[in-house]
């Protein structure tokens with residue numbers, strides 16, 4: 001039996017991403033989001049139109065998508081209800097948000113210089129994706145411009161940094177899903193993933209068939225790193 005329901009939120013469980021951006025004064029902002037998915041070397045994030053992060057990405061045209069593992073859950077939680085916007089937007093004030101200029105310090109996380117963009121990586125995050133802003137799409141614009149509260153931003157991944165601990169031993173261009181433990185937000189609560197459930201027919205497709213021109217241009221030979 002199913003019942004008709006009217007939940008206030010539809011956060012069914014998505015990975016947490018810490019978006020690193022640069023402020024006007026060259027300090028850093030860091031914001032947890034969980035509305036994110038990837039197709040090829042493109043990522044779509046869903047984000048409040050009136051967030052410091054959106055403002056920074058639209059101005060600088062870049063960011064870093066840092067993916068915490070379950071190990072960083074406490075640091076992520078310390079970033080909740082904080083904004084880099086001053087004054088705090090009215091909608092956020094209502095939810096109890098306060099202004100914080102030093103998100104890295106508050107979270108106990110370490111900024112790390114990126115290789116292409118000026119936005120910061122997060123040292124503690126096993127995955128760090130340097131990205132360029134490509135396109136913006138407003139949510140609910142068909143009901144009137146004044147109703148736009150969120151936007152999706154298409155980001156192009158320029159460079160991928162992976163912690164050794166999640167990289168396949170046999171192939172440095174493969175994340176081992178047995179080792180990668182993403183932090184998942186489901187209905188405002190934090191979860192991890194369980195173990196593998198079933199053999200996967202989709203996994204019979206060789207990963208190299210998903211490579212695109214974007215993938216190749218984000219690659220870097222191991223010689224280039226020296």
Ligand SMILES: Cc1cc2nc3c(=O)[nH]c(=O)nc-3n(C[C@H](O)[C@H](O)[C@H](O)COP(=O)(O)O)c2cc1C
Nearest residue numbers: 031032033034035046047048051052053080083084
């Ligand atoms: C676990 C978690 C997930 C979140 N997911 C989103 C999200 O997907 N989109 C969004 O706009 N805000 C999300 N938020 C709230 C943002 O962190 C919030 O908008 C914050 O103000 C962003 O920081 P900024 O204002 O400095 O950019 C999430 C917060 C937490 C703690």
